[in-house]
Amino acid sequence: xxxxxxxxxxxxxxxxxxxxxxxxxxxxxxxxxxxxxxxxxxxxxxxxxxxxxxxxxxxxxxxxxxxx
Numbered sequence: 114x115x116x117x118x119x120x121x122x123x124x125x126x127x128x129x130x131x132x133x134x135x136x137x138x139x140x141x142x143x144x145x146x147x148x149x150x151x152x153x154x155x156x157x158x159x160x161x162x163x164x165x166x167x168x169x170x171x172x173x174x175x176x177x178x179x180x181x
Contacts, residue, residue, distance in 0.1 A: 119152060121152060
């Protein structure tokens with residue numbers, strides 16, 4: 114369904130200023146003009162952020178290893 118309308122969320126009402134909303138709208142329009150889906154770009158950015166933010170913890174050395 115290529116002609117189906119999609120929703121692009123800019124943010125929570127009153128949490129995003131009008132100027133920021135207009136800037137995000139303009140950025141979404143630029144991406145669409147380049148043939149890039151803004152929702153897909155946002156999903157990839159969020160996924161990449163989560164991947165970089167979640168790093169495995171280093172193992173803590175055991176007390177036996179520290180003993181002389």
